[in-house]
Amino acid sequence: MTKWNCERLEARLDDYLEGRLAAADLRAADAHARSCSRCAEWFDARCATLWLRRLEPLEAPPGLETRILAQTVAPPPRESLWAVLGQGWTLVSQPRFAFGLAAAVFSAALALSALDVSLRDVRAADLNPANIYRAVNRQAHQTYARGARFVNELRLVYEIRTRLEAFRSDAEPPAPQPPPDPGPGEQPKPDDGNSVSGTIGWLYAYHQMTLVRTLR
Amino acid sequence: MDDAELVRRCVAGDSAAWESIVRTHTRRIYNLCYRFTGQRQEAEDLTQEVFLRMFRTLKSYDPAQGALGVWLHRVSRNLLIDHYRATRRDRMTSSLDDELTHLGEKEAAPAQQDRQVALRELSATLQRALARLSPELREAVVLRDLQELEYREISQTLNIPEGTVKSRINRGRAELGRILKRLPGFDSPEGMLQ
Numbered sequence: 567m568t569k570w571n572c573e574r575l576e577a578r579l580d581d582y583l584e585g586r587l588a589a590a591d592l593r594a595a596d597a598h599a600r601s602c603s604r605c606a607e608w609f610d611a612r613c614a615t616l617w618l619r620r621l622e623p624l625e626a627p628p629g630l631e632t633r634i635l636a637q638t639v640a641p642p643p644r645e646s647l648w649a650v651l652g653q654g655w656t657l658v659s660q661p662r663f664a665f666g667l668a669a670a671v672f673s674a675a676l677a678l679s680a681l682d683v684s685l686r687d688v689r690a691a692d693l694n695p696a697n698i699y700r701a702v703n704r705q706a707h708q709t710y711a712r713g714a715r716f717v718n719e720l721r722l723v724y725e726i727r728t729r730l731e732a733f734r735s736d737a738e739p740p741a742p743q744p745p746p747d748p749g750p751g752e753q754p755k756p757d758d759g760n761s762v763s764g765t766i767g768w769l770y771a772y773h774q775m776t777l778v779r780t781l782r
Numbered sequence: 783m784d785d786a787e788l789v790r791r792c793v794a795g796d797s798a799a800w801e802s803i804v805r806t807h808t809r810r811i812y813n814l815c816y817r818f819t820g821q822r823q824e825a826e827d828l829t830q831e832v833f834l835r836m837f838r839t840l841k842s843y844d845p846a847q848g849a850l851g852v853w854l855h856r857v858s859r860n861l862l863i864d865h866y867r868a869t870r871r872d873r874m875t876s877s878l879d880d881e882l883t884h885l886g887e888k889e890a891a892p893a894q895q896d897r898q899v900a901l902r903e904l905s906a907t908l909q910r911a912l913a914r915l916s917p918e919l920r921e922a923v924v925l926r927d928l929q930e931l932e933y934r935e936i937s938q939t940l941n942i943p944e945g946t947v948k949s950r951i952n953r954g955r956a957e958l959g960r961i962l963k964r965l966p967g968f969d970s971p972e973g974m975l976q
C-alpha cells in the first residue's frame with residue numbers, strides 16, 4: 567500500500583467518496599483527507615455520503631398508489647372543453663341564452679383562474695364534480711377556510727344572478743309604454759327596472775372581482 | 783417484460799400494465815419528491831402529479847433515451863424544479879437564522895433512543911441540511927446517494943454531461959458535510975469510518 571497524497575486522492579475521488587477502495591486504502595485515504603487542509607472538503611464530503619447512505623427509503627403514504635390509479639386508470643375523454651362548448655353553442659342560438667352561457671363561462675373562467683386551474687388544461691371529464699374536487703383538493707386542504715367562503719360567495723352570486731335574471735325578464739319584451747307624466751315627486755322613472763337591474767349588474771360584476779381577489 | 787413492451791401495452795389500454803408501472807415506481811418517486819421538498823404532503827401531491835403527467839405523455843416515451851425509471855425521474859425532476867421556482871417566494875420569508883436554529887434543535891435530545899427514532903431524527907436533520915443546498919447540487923446528491931442512480935442515468939435525467947454530474951455530486955456532498963459537521967451528533971464521524 568502506497569501512501570495517500572492529494573494527487574492520488576483527487577484522482578480516485580469518486581471511488582474514495584463512495585467507499586469503492588480496498589479497506590486499507592480507504593483507511594489511509596481517510597487519514598490523509600482528515601489531516602490535509604487541501605483535502606479537508608473531501609473528508610466532509612465523505613462523511614456526508616456515509617450519513618446519506620445510512621438513510622432508508624421512506625414508505626410511500628398508505629393509499630397513494632390507489633389514489634394515483636383512481637386518477638389515471640379510467641382515462642378522461644380527450645374531448646376538450648372548447649369542443650363541448652362548441653356543440654352547446656349550436657343549441658343556444660338565442661341572444662339571451664347565448665348571453666347567459668357567455669356569462670356562465672366567464673364566471674366559471676374567473677372562478678377557475680382564481681383557483682389556479684388553467685382553462686386550457688380543462689377537459690370535459692374535469693367538469694365532473696369528483697374531478698373538480700380532485701383538482702382543487704390540494705388548494706382546498708391548504709385553504710379550507712377560503713374554500714368555505716368561496717362556496718358561500720358562490721351562493722350569493724347565484725342569488726344576485728337569479729334576481730338579475732328576474733328583473734331582466736320583467737323588462738322583456740320591451741313593451742311600448744306611453745311617455746310618463748313629467749310630473750315631479752314620487753313618480754317612477756321609465757327606466758326604473760333597468761336601473762335597478764343595472765345596479766345589481768354592477769354589484770354582481772364588482773362582487774366577482776372581489777371574489778377573484780380574495781381567492782388569489 | 784421490458785419497459786418498451788410495458789409502455790406499449792399501457793398505450794394500448796392495458797390497465798394492468800399501467801398498474802404495474804405505478805406499483806413499481808411510486809415509492810421511489812415519492813422519496814425523490816420528499817428529499818427534494820422536505821414536505822410529506824407536498825411530496826405526495828407532487829408524486830401524484832408526476833404520474834398524471836407521465837400517464838398523459840406515455841406515448842412519447844422513447845426507450846432509447848433510457849429506462850422507464852430514468853424517464854420518470856426526469857419528469858419528476860422537471861416538475862420539482864417548476865415547483866421550486868413557484869414556491870421560492872414563500873421560502874424566502876423564513877430567515878436563515880430560523881433555519882439554523884431549527885437545524886440543530888433536534889440533536890439536543892439525548893442520543894439514547896432506539897434505532898427507529900434515531901433513524902427518523904437522522905432523516906429529519908439530513909433533510910433540513912439538504913434543503914440548504916442549492917437545488918442544482920441537491921438534486922445531484924439526492925439522485926446519486928438516495929435514489930442510487932448511476933452517473934449515466936443522472937446525466938440522462940438532468941441532461942448534462944457525466945463529468946458535470948460527478949463534480950456537482952461531489953461539491954454537493956462537500957457542502958452538505960460542511961453543514962453537518964457543525965451539528966451536534968454529526969461532528970465525530972469515527973463511528974462511521976472503518
Ligand SMILES: [Zn+2]
Binds near residue numbers: 571573575602603605
Ligand atoms: Zn491532501
